[in-house]
Amino acid sequence: MWLKDFLPRDVQNIRIMTYGYDSRLVGQRKAENRLLDHQRLLIQDIENARSSVEVGVLVSRQIIACADSVYKESPTYHIHWT
Amino acid sequence: MMAQVALLAGVSVCVVGLSLACTKYMGFPLTLSGQTAPAGSQGGTSLSTQLDQATDPNSGPREGKCKQLIDTSEPLGSSKPVNNTESDIHSVDTSEPQTNDPIHSVDTGEPQSKDLIHSVDTSKLQSNDPTSSSLRPKCFRISGLPSSWSEIHLFDALHEIDQSLTRHNYRPSLYPSCYGSTQTALLNLDPCTVYLQSRNHFPIPKLASRTADVLTIDSDFYNLTPLNILTGEVVAELVVRPLETSWRC
Numbered sequence A: 001m002w003l004k005d006f007l008p009r010d011v012q013n014i015r016i017m018t019y020g021y022d023s024r025l026v027g028q029r030k031a032e033n034r035l036l037d038h039q040r041l042l043i044q045d046i047e048n049a050r051s052s053v054e055v056g057v058l059v060s061r062q063i064i065a066c067a068d069s070v071y072k073e074s075p076t077y078h079i080h081w082t
Numbered sequence B: 001m002m003a004q005v006a007l008l009a010g011v012s013v014c015v016v017g018l019s020l021a022c023t024k025y026m027g028f029p030l031t032l033s034g035q036t037a038p039a040g041s042q043g044g045t046s047l048s049t050q051l052d053q054a055t056d057p058n059s060g061p062r063e064g065k066c067k068q069l070i071d072t073s074e075p076l077g078s079s080k081p082v083n084n085t086e087s088d089i090h091s092v093d094t095s096e097p098q099t100n101d102p103i104h105s106v107d108t109g110e111p112q113s114k115d116l117i118h119s120v121d122t123s124k125l126q127s128n129d130p131t132s133s134s135l136r137p138k139c140f141r142i143s144g145l146p147s148s149w150s151e152i153h154l155f156d157a158l159h160e161i162d163q164s165l166t167r168h169n170y171r172p173s174l175y176p177s178c179y180g181s182t183q184t185a186l187l188n189l190d191p192c193t194v195y196l197q198s199r200n201h202f203p204i205p206k207l208a209s210r211t212a213d214v215l216t217i218d219s220d221f222y223n224l225t226p227l228n229i230l231t232g233e234v235v236a237e238l239v240v241r242p243l244e245t246s247w248r249c
Helices: A035-053 B002-025 B047-055 B062-071 B079-092 B102-107 B109-127 B151-161
Strands: A014-020 A062-067 A069-072 A074-080 B138-145 B172-176 B183-189 B201-204 B215-218 B223-226 B236-241
Touching (some): A014 A035, A035 B236, B151 B172
Parallel strands (some): A062 B236
Antiparallel strands (some): B138 B183, B201 B215
């Protein structure tokens, strides 16, 4: 997997993470959270991750977000995450 | 009186002569009704005796007739099916004693069919083999590992709940968790085991993990998952929202 096997060799001192959320929009087990809920959960998770490394330190650094677009013919599946 | 004795003697001589003639030139003995051929005689209609005669190069004029009898017998067949039988026995079960004796070849006909059935059953069992290639690879995330754990500790805990897990398909990667002081492991199983193939999210029992911490194994990868070990000062966070499972390969 390039994210964990190759990227850390080329780019030093970054913290590489994946972020996943339940994006099922149809079906019996479709996600209950809306897009705004996913946004809040993501920010909260990043804050928790930073506070676990730098305790009591005001962290101010960049976040590089890499996302994809899932598009399967129907606009129902069209999600942009940036 | 003398005439009766002479008549009986003549009749006896005729009967014996006729019997010998039938045995020698016609290939079968002339026996009285209800009698069987004596043991060791060349006559009789027993199948094994006919086969012996067919393969005996010194069988004389009876050879052609006996071969004709064998050809009409389907289990015995001609020389070609007999050769096929021997070759099939070679391919199916080499533990069977190989012999050129036609009688043994005929006797092994039924076990041969059993061996073929057995081979079919074996192939069916192999299709249900948990380690067969029909199982797709699958990646799991195991959260809550104690910081002192290594790959061996994790293998022991997973092996408690899934005995089919072997070190052959066990390739984990351990990283410090995004939150707290625990570790997170990524485990790519190729091929995946039957037990874990249909499971997406479940806790590992404490009895299996032998730790007070709750270990959770999942394959949905919700929330943050670490992918590297921090060695120095962090200058940036790279957060990737991958396209389904493509990033795990």
